[in-house]
Amino acid sequence: MNKVQSNKAWFLVLPMLLLVAFSAIIPLMTVVNYSVQDVFDPNTRFFTGTEWFVAMLNDPALQGALLRQFAFSFTILAIQIPLGIGIALLMPKQGWRASLVLILVTLPLLIPWNVVGSIWQIFTRGDIGLMGWGLRELGYGYNITRNPLDAWATIILMDVWHWTPLIALLCYSGLRSIPEAYYQAARIDRASRWAVFRYIQLPKLTNVLVIGVLLRFMHSFMIYAEPFVLTGGGPGSSTTFLSQSLAIMAIAQFDVGPSAAFSLIYFLIILLVCWVFYTAIMNLQKDKS
Amino acid sequence: MSLKLDSIDHVVNGNAHIEGIDLELAPGSFNVLLGRTLAGKTTLMRLMAGLDRPTRGRILMNGEDVTGVSVRRRNVSMVYQQFINYPTLTVFDNIASPLRLARVAKAEITRRVHEVAEMLHIDHLLSRYPQELSGGQQQRTAMGRALVKEADLILFDEPLVNLDYKLREEFRQELRELFKARNCIAVYATTEPNEALALGGKTAVLHEGRLLQYGRTEDVYHRPRDLLTAEMFSEPPINVVPGLVSGREVTFDRSMHFPLNEDLGSLAPGQYHFGVRPSHIGLTPQADDDLELEVRVELAEISGSETFLHVGNELFSLVLHLAGVHEFRVDQPLKVYLPTHRVYAFDRDGAVVHIPSHLGGK
Known part of the structure; x- marks a missing residue:
């Protein structure tokens, strides 16, 4: 057979390359550009090399925000994943009840971030908010503007309320894809409820759970609008997460160089965590088979 | 063990899936349920297993009424059209799973699993996972799970449909051999008259939820009670x-x-x-x-x-x-x-x- 050598196929990839260049590479490169310079005004700039990166990594305020960010992301994952699986298992399988529950469960997902923040801000107010007022009436001095623990608990509760439905929805679709015959076979084998979950349902859920964990990790690591509206990062800086620190630096203080360096570090952390998690899970599955 | 269905009706949402079926299966018999799709074969099997409860009628095992008894309390096993195995367990663990649930001693489990695996020619695959096996091997594993239990009643719901022609012939022969030495009731559902003939034993011809005829397979084939039975039990149709x-x-x-x-x-x-x-x-x-x-x-x-x-x-x-x-x-x-x-x-x-x-x- 005659093999025709031709590189024309590259032209077919070109439109996609252009699109990616404008949507991702070029904006990212401008950030890289800022991160290695000290910019005074449009005409005055100095090359600083890695100076900003070193400064950012040693900034105690940012280190604190990073720690809080990890604490937040892991806490909500630890709650949302099991809770989401549990809800999916309890959801009705068919009929009008299934549709109704599906709508009710997904409702929080449809609400925009800052609206969620506003809802909870009002909900937790001591004077007119149901939760804030209720807790005070019960004798607990609930105050998210003064007590860091209250602020944390409320933010976590808010995120769980907003995003657990996503996990539940993913798991629900995963569970629906298991043929009825598996459950029948398990009943005939006299398998317990736990055995059915452990050996039939959980293995089938692994793939959707990997996607769920990745999505939720990235999402929560970038959280901005909700805590910004709810607590404004307070009391003090106890609920100031990474993106809010970045926004203050870049927009309020207009420190373009440091915030560009910080953005890149931020981006690399997310990339790294997702990559480590994904490879770990995939290797785990490979070892098994 | 004998199984008796006593004028069984099964109605789902106002539609009769099974109507007035009387059937008595003798101990150690190999029975074929022959009928087209929607004839009620699977429904009848689910009733026999105790997965569903008949709307009317009684089911007797050894003369004892087990109509309302859950499948968990009965000693039955079932093989499906799809290859149903636990995906995260090896072939050995899959076959061993019903024994483990029944709390059989470890040495006994190992012995019985090997015995069944040898019978089904999958003893060299015991450490593999189901997704690494061919369709035929997966179905053999599922059969191993059903056989190892030494159930009183084994149900096969069109188990060979998803296998290729050659494998099916091989399987049919082995299946008959396997059941010769056993004292359990085997029930095998199929849509194909030729498969019923190849399997022998006894055949019950089903049509639209009714039992047309039950008897020795050759008898039903050669001496059909009516035109419908003759049409159902002939490929191509009479x-x-x-x-x-x-x-x-x-x-x-x-x-x-x-x-x-x-x-x-x-x-x-x-x-x-x-x-x-x-x-x-x-x-x-x-x-x-x-x-x-x-x-x-x-x-x-x-x-x-x-x-x-x-x-x-x-x-x-x-x-x-x-x-x-x-x-x-x-x-x-x-x-x-x-x-x-x-x-x-x-x-x-x-x-x-x-x-x-x-x-x-x-």
Whole structure:
């Protein structure tokens, strides 16, 4: 057979390359550009090399925000994943009840971030908010503007309320894809409820759970609008997460160089965590088979 | 153990899926449930297993009423059309799973799993996972799970449908061998008459939720109770030609006459449906009293090393089942020979009134 050598196929990839260049590479490169310079005004700039990166990594305020960010992301994952699986298992399988529950469960997902923040801000107010007022009436001095623990608990509760439905929805679709015959076979084998979950349902859920964990990790690591509206990062800086620190630096203080360096570090952390998690899970599955 | 279904009805959302089925399965018997899709085979199996509860009627095991007893309390196992195994367990653990749930001792589990695996020729695959196996091997694993339990009742719901032709033949033979030495009731559902014949044992023919006939497979095949049973238990379906008996003569479709032979002689005058199996009609005369028919070729299908020939004239169509691969032109004129001594006769309600004398007669 005659093999025709031709590189024309590259032209077919070109439109996609252009699109990616404008949507991702070029904006990212401008950030890289800022991160290695000290910019005074449009005409005055100095090359600083890695100076900003070193400064950012040693900034105690940012280190604190990073720690809080990890604490937040892991806490909500630890709650949302099991809770989401549990809800999916309890959801009705068919009929009008299934549709109704599906709508009710997904409702929080449809609400925009800052609206969620506003809802909870009002909900937790001591004077007119149901939760804030209720807790005070019960004798607990609930105050998210003064007590860091209250602020944390409320933010976590808010995120769980907003995003657990996503996990539940993913798991629900995963569970629906298991043929009825598996459950029948398990009943005939006299398998317990736990055995059915452990050996039939959980293995089938692994793939959707990997996607769920990745999505939720990235999402929560970038959280901005909700805590910004709810607590404004307070009391003090106890609920100031990474993106809010970045926004203050870049927009309020207009420190373009440091915030560009910080953005890149931020981006690399997310990339790294997702990559480590994904490879770990995939290797785990490979070892098994 | 014996299993008895006592006038079972099963109604789902106002639709009767099973209607008035009486069936008694003897200990150690191999039973085939034959019927087209939606005949109620799977529903009947689910009722036998105790996965569903019949709307009316009773189910007796060894004479004891088990109608409402959950499947968890019964000693049954089931093999499905899909290959159902635990995906995260090895073949060994899959086969061992029912024993582990029954808290059998470890050494005993190992012994029995190996025994079953050897019987099913998967003993070299015990450390593999189901997704690394071929379809046939996966189904063998599922069968291993069903067999290792030594259940009183084993149900096979079209287990070979998703396997290729060669594997199915192999499986059928082994299956019969496997059950010879066992004292459990085996029930095997299939849509294919030929599979029922190959498996032997006993056959129950189901149609639209009703039991048409139950008995030894050869008996049901050779001595169908009515036209519907004969049609269900024949692949390709039995040829049916309406005819009139008057005096000493049969008239097919007002045009073709032939004298009643000594075999058919007992038929009273009147309208009948005459049935001839496709494999009995030939291209050459087999006996002197064969009826010669002039027809044209409508279609020739080749299946494996056999040919299904569809022929007809203005009055009727017939299907011939010929051994070997033959070539025919469409519209080619042809003479076919219908052996009158192998003809079944059914009355206008479909009940059988004549069975060829070499099959016992009637």
